[in-house]
Amino acid sequence: MRLHAKIAMAAGGLALLGTSLLVTAPAQAQGNPACYAKSGHLYCGNKAGVSLWRYPRYSDVTKDVVDRLKSNPSYFQCYVSGQKHGGGNSIWYKTYGDVNGRSGYLAAENIFTWKDPFPGVSHC
Incomplete structure (x- = not known):
């Protein structure tokens, strides 16, 4: 099983994985x-x-x-x-x-x- 598939299962599903990997700019810079x-x-x-x-x-x-x-x-x-x-x-x-x-x-x-x-x- 690939690593990203294991992470998806550990995170409770692919939809959660997608949102958990979002990266945003620091609040002070926005x-x-x-x-x-x-x-x-x-x-x-x-x-x-x-x-x-x-x-x-x-x-x-x-x-x-x-x-x-x-x-x-x-x-x-x-x-x-x-x-x-x-x-x-x-x-x-x-x-x-x-x-x-x-x-x-x-x-x-x-x-x-x-x-x-x-x-x-x-x-x-």
Whole structure:
């Protein structure tokens, strides 16, 4: 008996097998524009309403949050290595905030890239 037939029987039938093998894009990437690099900069979808940090690390909110990023998608100037974050790496992207235009860093976990650092983006 072939492997896929065994799987179908174990899953309770062929109809169930068909639905159990569907693969979808991550929820964070659905409905957002594709990321691309141009002239060393990143243009990509991101979580909106997030804080930009003075340094590439999470620290004191009262003195180290410099602005907020409200736009989606957004422009990111370059990347640096900083504190490891919930995205499983230590890549942070530098950009400009939407409230007062100050530059700051956003952890890659908030940007819908498929790889960090994103290919073609310059190191700061």
